[in-house]
Amino acid sequence: MRGWVLVLAAASILATPAILPVSAEAGSAVGAPKADRVVVNKNQRQMLLLRGDRVLREYRVALGRYPVGHKTRKGDARTPEGTYRIAGRLDTDRSLFHRALRISYPNARDRAHAAARGFDPGGGIMIHGLPQDWTAKQLNHPSLDWTQGCIGVTNREIDEIWTMVDNGTPVEIRP
Numbered sequence: 323m324r325g326w327v328l329v330l331a332a333a334s335i336l337a338t339p340a341i342l343p344v345s346a347e348a349g350s351a352v353g354a355p356k357a358d359r360v361v362v363n364k365n366q367r368q369m370l371l372l373r374g375d376r377v378l379r380e381y382r383v384a385l386g387r388y389p390v391g392h393k394t395r396k397g398d399a400r401t402p403e404g405t406y407r408i409a410g411r412l413d414t415d416r417s418l419f420h421r422a423l424r425i426s427y428p429n430a431r432d433r434a435h436a437a438a439r440g441f442d443p444g445g446g447i448m449i450h451g452l453p454q455d456w457t458a459k460q461l462n463h464p465s466l467d468w469t470q471g472c473i474g475v476t477n478r479e480i481d482e483i484w485t486m487v488d489n490g491t492p493v494e495i496r497p
Contacts, residue, residue: 354378354482354485354486355373355378355486356373356486356487356488357371357372357373357378357379357486357487357491358372358373358374358491358492359372359491359492359493359494360372360408360449360487360491360492360493360494361493361494361496362383362401362473362493362494362495362496363496364385364389364390364401364403364495364496364497365496365497367382367383367384367385367464368380368381368382368383369381369383369449369473369475371483371486371487378486379482379483379486381475381479381483382464383464383473383474383475384461384463384464384466384467384468384469384473384474384475385401385467385469385471385472385473385474386398386399386400386401386467386469386470386471386472387399387467387468387469387470388400388467389401389467390497391403391497392404392497393427393432393443393444393447393471394435394436394439394441394443395436395439395441395442395443395444396441396442396443396444396445397444398444398471399469399470399471400471401447401469401471401472401473401495402425402427402428402432402447402471402495403495403496403497404427404429404431404432404494404495405429405492405493405494405495406425406426406427406429406447406492406493406494406495407425407426407489407490407491407492407493408423408424408425408426408449408487408488408489408490408491408493409424409425409426409489410423410424410489411423411424411484411489412424412448412450414454417450418453418454419448419450419451419452419453419454419480420450420451420452420454420477420480420481421450421451421477421480421481421484422448422449422450422451422472422480423448423449423450423480423483423484423487424446424447424448425447425448425449425473425493425495426493427443427444427445427447428443428444428445444471446472447471447472447473448472448473449472449473449475449480449483449493450469450472450473450474450475450480451474451475451476451477451479451480451481452474452476452477458476461474463476473495
């Protein structure tokens with residue numbers, strides 16, 4: 323039996339609610355439509371999954387420790403800005419986090435910009451769940467920017483995103 327429930331990402335913290343279709347048996351998203359793009363608004367700490375102009379889901383996110391400005395080099399703890407794609411997946415057994423979607427950073431522009439300044443642009447930027455053996459409360463997620471440049475969500479959220487976003491999906495990260 324299917325029904326609609328209001329689910330809070332983490333009840334103990336401020337979270338953007340999302341209306342999810344749920345299965346009474348499994349308690350998970352059922353028949354969720356596929357997103358055709360992901361938009362991250364850094365200044366609002368917001369990630370949107372979209373299909374056309376329709377917002378399918380909205381999430382509160384944590385960013386790199388230094389969230390203002392574009393990532394320019396390895397180790398700067400900034401989340402990049404620009405247009406990328408979902409370039410691959412790491413499941414829990416292959417990741418330090420509960421699932422991760424790899425973002426195609428650095429792109430050609432990022433590499434050229436870093437090379438012109440003699441920097442390594444870095445890499446390994448992902449949309450991921452919480453670190454293994456940590457809770458949202460322990461990290462003060464999403465109120466605290468706790469990543470090294472990635473986009474952090476809760477484990478429940480990355481499980482949902484994992485099913486709704488295919489490899490190759492465009493990702494636009496805005497200031």
